[in-house]
Amino acid sequence: MPKRGIAALLITTGALILLLNFKTPDQTVPVRSGGGVAVVEPTTGTGTGKKATPTPTVAPGATAAPAATPTPAGGGNSSGKTVDGPVVSTRYGDIQVEVVVASGKLTDVVALQLPTGRRSGQISSYAEPILHQEALKAQNASIDLVSGATYTSDAYSQSLQAALNQAGL
Amino acid sequence: MSVADLVRQRRVHHVMGTTVSLDVRSPFVGDAVIDEVFAQLDDIDARFSTYRPDSEVSRLARGELREAEASLDVRHVLAACDHLASVSGGAFDARHQRADGRLDPSGFVKGWAIEEAAWRIDSAGGRNYWINAGGDIVARGEAEPGRAWRVGIQHPGKRDRVAAVLAVSDRAVATSGSYERGEHINDPRTGVAAPAGLRSVTVVGPRLAFTDAYATAIYVMGLDGLLWLASDPERADYAAYAITDDDRTVWTDSMEHYLVRGA
Numbered sequence: 001m002p003k004r005g006i007a008a009l010l011i012t013t014g015a016l017i018l019l020l021n022f023k024t025p026d027q028t029v030p031v032r033s034g035g036g037v038a039v040v041e042p043t044t045g046t047g048t049g050k051k052a053t054p055t056p057t058v059a060p061g062a063t064a065a066p067a068a069t070p071t072p073a074g075g076g077n078s079s080g081k082t083v084d085g086p087v088v089s090t091r092y093g094d095i096q097v098e099v100v101v102a103s104g105k106l107t108d109v110v111a112l113q114l115p116t117g118r119r120s121g122q123i124s125s126y127a128e129p130i131l132h133q134e135a136l137k138a139q140n141a142s143i144d145l146v147s148g149a150t151y152t153s154d155a156y157s158q159s160l161q162a163a164l165n166q167a168g169l
Numbered sequence: 170m171s172v173a174d175l176v177r178q179r180r181v182h183h184v185m186g187t188t189v190s191l192d193v194r195s196p197f198v199g200d201a202v203i204d205e206v207f208a209q210l211d212d213i214d215a216r217f218s219t220y221r222p223d224s225e226v227s228r229l230a231r232g233e234l235r236e237a238e239a240s241l242d243v244r245h246v247l248a249a250c251d252h253l254a255s256v257s258g259g260a261f262d263a264r265h266q267r268a269d270g271r272l273d274p275s276g277f278v279k280g281w282a283i284e285e286a287a288w289r290i291d292s293a294g295g296r297n298y299w300i301n302a303g304g305d306i307v308a309r310g311e312a313e314p315g316r317a318w319r320v321g322i323q324h325p326g327k328r329d330r331v332a333a334v335l336a337v338s339d340r341a342v343a344t345s346g347s348y349e350r351g352e353h354i355n356d357p358r359t360g361v362a363a364p365a366g367l368r369s370v371t372v373v374g375p376r377l378a379f380t381d382a383y384a385t386a387i388y389v390m391g392l393d394g395l396l397w398l399a400s401d402p403e404r405a406d407y408a409a410y411a412i413t414d415d416d417r418t419v420w421t422d423s424m425e426h427y428l429v430r431g432a
Contacts, residue, residue, distance in 0.1 A: 143334060144312055145190070148304035148323025149346030149369055150279075156188035160323060160331070161301055165181060165190055 182207040185214045185279055187303030191286075194312075197294030206286045213282040216243065219273050230272040246281060250274050253382045254357075256403070260386035260394065262357035270360075276385050280343060280378035283307050287377075305343040307377050319429065323348075325368040325412055332412055335427040341377035345370050345384035346412075356389045363389040367411045370394070373427050374407035383407055395421055 146160045156162050176196045180203050182189045189210065191203060218224045225243050228234040236247060250263035259265070263274040283300050287307045290298055297310030299318055308318040317338040321331030325348035335342065346369030347353045347362075356363040372384040387394030387409055398409050399421040408423035420428070 143321040146321045147342045147344045150303040153183045
């Protein structure tokens with residue numbers, strides 16, 4: 001049997017879960033099941049095994065907006081900074097989201113515009129954790145392959161897939 | 170040790186500027202079939218490469234060949250790319266993906282080429298296999314009876330780690346991102362590098378060419394892209410998982426089906 005290798009294949013996921021509320025401009029409807037988007041705390045860590053503590057602190061004076069220009073917080077978005085994304089045109093209509101950033105963390109995503117006929121119920125959020133550190137460790141040896149942003153032939157030898165191929169896993 | 174292990178093939182081939190790994194667990198797919206598959210990929214590369222001056226795509230880009238005179242495959246790919254540009258609001262656009270404005274359907278071609286390879290293996294009788302072309306994957310059947318293939322999503326910051334694990338069967342998986350050195354993705358709508366707010370986007374769906382294009386489009390759109398995918402009935406079979414610049418993970422509801430969770 002192949003050695004259970006790739007021991008370094010673990011992740012320090014902080015497992016701080018942020019429930020998102022998706023709202024239409026007219027109404028505020030937190031949706032907790034159905035279709036949608038979920039946001040969970042960091043995938044990265046220091047790599048030292050240090051466990052991130054789930055500390056959902058929401059404080060004013062946020063930094064690190066993902067994109068676009070910060071605008072003053074709209075009504076009903078509690079503390080934090082709101083950032084409106086660009087309007088994305090699709091054949092079904094325009095889509096625009098507003099994100100709320102507090103203490104450098106994304107705390108809310110609001111659908112400002114959805115194509116006509118799309119109900120907010122088709123967008124939802126989840127509050128379940130992805131992999132805990134322990135869980136991913138246990139699954140190390142049974143990862144069959146790896147999906148990543150395209151590596152060049154040159155970069156292949158350094159890739160995780162190359163390591164898996166080498167190990168014959 | 171199972172029967173599948175006894176007939177397992179693992180091969181690696183360099184083509185299309187990347188490395189294709191292939192794992193087949195079938196008594197019907199031996200070296201001869203895999204050699205054919207790799208030769209077919211070489212042929213597609215020769216016709217579609219933007220790095221080869223004599224390729225059809227290069228001749229089209231220089232205006233030496235008219236689209237109406239191009240091969241059926243090239244016209245098919247360009248039609249699909251134009252459709253994708255339309256439905257994505259230009260976030261994926263083979264005609265404007267490059268900063269210099271030259272035609273570059275590579276973002277669709279690789280996935281399409283791997284689908285062609287998969288069909289060759291299917292027709293030879295292969296049922297349980299995967300093909301991984303530089304991180305873009307077709308995974309058919311199962312790793313072993315009752316166990317789906319487990320696909321790790323590359324951690325964008327740490328080469329030896331995965332950010333999550335997906336269990337997939339008969340699905341394609343593609344990831345777009347900018348964490349690899351020197352890599353970046355242009356926003357075809359502006360011609361400059363996409364500011365996005367995302368480090369990587371992984372899409373799962375039935376067709377690799379489209380999962381790959383959607384991953385690129387969502388990367389360019391940013392968080393809006395996840396909503397775009399989640400709210401579009403034509404893309405109901407596709408799921409997306411993204412890692413943000415501040416190392417959060419975000420996914421569409423449809424991705425729940427694939428995410429492997431710990432206890």
